[in-house]
Amino acid sequence: MVDTMVRRGIVEKVLYVECDKPDFCIELMEKVDEELSAQATVYAEMRGSKILFRIVGFEPNVQRAMIKLREIVNLVKRLRTARPRAGISSEELTKFARRAVPLDVLAKVLRVQGVYAEVRGPTIYADTDLNTLISLAQAVGEALEKLSKMPLGHGLKKLVAAAMVLTGLNPMQILQRAKEIGVVNEAGELVEDWEKALDKLLEALHTATEGEELEEV
Structure with a gap:
């Protein structure tokens, strides 16, 4: 009333x-x-x-x-x-996290962490709780905001943002390693699908942490 x-x-x-x-x-x-x-x-x-x-x-x-x-x-x-297992729409997640987040990037981050996640149309389904989903969505959104003024292609921004959330490294450290392993060329372009490139990058970063430290950039 x-x-x-x-x-x-x-x-x-x-x-x-x-x-x-x-x-x-x-x-x-x-x-x-x-x-x-x-x-x-x-x-x-x-x-x-x-x-x-x-x-x-x-x-x-x-x-x-x-x-x-x-x-x-x-x-x-x-x-x-709301229950992520039953699906959360992109529109709802934007309201929950207070920022727009690419669902494919969020789903990839979850999968790398061992959580089932898939995107169907405008909806993400994930085997996790809502607070975790919102927290990761905010982290991805914040990473993309930091990259907004960098002259990176769409797919490369997704790669770098996901890597930032998963590793805690800064964009320049990630790009440096991506070039070293050949998933990004000297022109700063992604040479393959960003998800496959991310898998290779994470493997390289894991190997690097075992034998050496990344140079601060």
Whole structure:
């Protein structure tokens, strides 16, 4: 139920949310405080098995905050029910991780770690828990952000990002080793499928850590 009251140019909207589990209530209120406090004044109050949210401010801000509030409620509910084994869509994962992530890169990282993962259309299926999936998605996304200004081809960026997450090495160290083993040519181009190249690179890096240290770049 939503009520609206106009008072001296200030708009107040009220939203009741069913909340029958204390941990859900706490998680929801924390999420709302984290994401909405800068947009409008938000008050939250427990009333039986419901949370009463009151949003107060100038109308445009309140309207935006109300839309965002509904999105947060739906997101928190979905976070509690989503199961990677049953499939997580790219759109959902983007909301969960707060960044867009190539599903093929995420699936490859999981498989290298020994976790079943496959991509079917816009959905990833993985034999892991949601928190692990989100954490890895964020790591892949952060790696790709670091590579965004580097003049690398699409496939090469996937290779380097996955290697960064899996090894903790920086991009230049990874590219150096990739050139040394011949999966990247002197022009900085990937010479084969990025997943096959990644397998070769990881094997080479594993061998290197046993017999030598990579030069800091």
